[in-house]
Amino acid sequence: MAFHQQLKNVLFDVEVPDGLKESVLDSLQQHDADDISVRDHSQESSRTRFHKRPGTIAGLSACLLFAALLTYFWAAQQPVIALSEFSPEQNPEFNLDSRLLPDFDDNFSAKLPLQGAWHAKDRLSLIGDKFFGLSPSQSSTHDAAVGFFRLRMGNTSPVFVALVQIPAYRVEPLPSQTRFDTGSVEYAQLKKGNYATVKWIEDDRVYICIVFGGPRELEALGRALQSSTA
Known part of the structure; x- marks a missing residue:
């Protein structure tokens, strides 16, 4: 409707x-x-x-x-959205609590990055096998989709990751990176936690990877993505 x-x-x-x-x-x-x-x-x-x-x-x-x-x-x-709206570092009000997010309305086809081991389920898995919807522009349809991942770390606590995806024509400015690169990262220390964010563009999609943690957790995710594709 x-x-x-x-x-x-x-x-x-x-x-x-x-x-x-x-x-x-x-x-x-x-x-x-x-x-x-x-x-x-x-x-x-x-x-x-x-x-x-x-x-x-x-x-x-x-x-x-x-x-x-x-x-x-x-x-x-459809409104063009500032890339900063999806960054905890630049937008402290950005909601990353899946309990408060609606299921994604599928107004565009959600897809995982082809680069990296996002499709592998041995260590990195999509929690609940579903995506949630984000609407920073307050539009009647969701502007972006976000999936929450769990990275198993053996006997240590798992690392949790949020992967946001937005159609490239809906966001500006576009990231300069074309792949997940831990060398291009933003860190934030907020009252609700620490975050490490990596942004890149792949095909017609902008991806924003938000790691719940700091350099150690980000490095662990980078190793997992590279080892599964090596």
Whole structure:
């Protein structure tokens, strides 16, 4: 329903190009005239009849173009979010408590990074096998998805990690890194805990990895991701 409402709003706001209405009507009229002509040649195959209907093709092309324009304008209306909104270091109010987050609404396809061992389950596992939704822009759909991971450390306490993902066109500025790199990290010491954050862009997705801890925990995660892909 939220998507339908946004699409309705865009439909009424979009500017219709000059001449589009007349072009579609002319195509439909041509389509009717071609129908009469085709009925006089009923022995022709259905494929031949279709190719003899340029009005049908033109009308369909116009409709597809209009649908593409609607999709473009709908995407363009989604707000661009500052990258700092997803960083505990720059936004102390950023919520990383899964108990207070709703399940992700799947308005885009959540996917794990291809680089690293995010898909491995021997040591690093996605808690609950699900993602949660984040909406810093207060939009009706979730702006980002976050998954919480547990890194098993043998006899010592596990390391907990939050992996946030956002479509690249929704965030600015884009990170300069193209992979998980512990050499590019931000640390924060807040009242609710310590955090180490690494940001990078991969394909059409911006990833923000937030380690609950400091350099030791970050180093442990880096070793786990590298060892499983070596």
